[in-house]
Amino acid sequence: MAGISTGSIYALVALGLVLIYRSTRILNFAHGDIATAGTFFAFALLELGVHFGLAMVAALLFGALLAIAFYVCVLIPAQRREATQLGQIILTLGLGLILQGLISYFGGTEPQSFPFPLSDTKVYQFRGVVISQLSLGMIGVGMVVSLLLYLLVQKTRFGLAMRATSENLPAAQTLGLPTRRILALSWGLAAFLGVLAGLFLAPSLFMDPFFMLEPFLKGFAAAILGGLNSLPGAIVGGLLLGITESLTGGYISLAFKNSFAFLVIIVVLIIRPEGLLGTEFKERV
Structure with a gap:
């Protein structure tokens, strides 16, 4: 259950x-930031005393507008000047x-605690399964957002x-x-999902300017595992990565937790270079 909750955030x-990659073939390295x-x-x-619900909505819109402004004000002019794909990635x-x-x-560089209505210490037990209130929230938001995105x-x-x-831009x-x-x-929608993940991760981590670095790398790995051009693959990759990490930490060693998860990714990509649910990208020259 801990792996599913963490994997739900990796999936977001x-x-x-x-x-972003499906539509522009650009890897957004500013996604976590x-x-x-x-x-x-x-x-x-x-x-400042703003209600949590309003602050959450404002933060989601802020992230979306920031990403839209970057695309409109930076990437579009760069594309008009025939910037290479690598050049656009460097811009991100x-x-x-x-x-x-x-x-x-x-915001300062000192780690800060993020107030959140769901508790990471309040837990529920059901037939031997222990899960925190925050983890339940992570699973719930992951399921709901994935369903809404599919629709x-x-x-x-x-x-x-x-x-x-995303299939054929010129056409x-x-x-x-x-x-x-x-x-x-x-x-904007991609940034919306990233900020939502950050809001649910912040209560369980101390906030600093780099607190989303590791979740971004894990989300990037999950996208590659599932297939960079597959939305269902991103969900499957995130869940698999989260579950693999938790099982490794619980049954093998916490020190080996990250290493074993990425070892699984390497093995999968050797067998299926396009990812679990990805399709091979073909381009006529």
């Missing part, structure tokens, strides 16, 4: 990375470093436009789809 991070900025924004609002790395500096300046992508006109844009532009707007909203 991985879903955001996959959303945007999530950190949104979480610190919520913390600042809580310090630059954004991450800028955000780290700003968070350190305004958005598969059952709405916007989701159809997203899939068309989508030819058909008159507002691809720039669709891609901008995809970046």
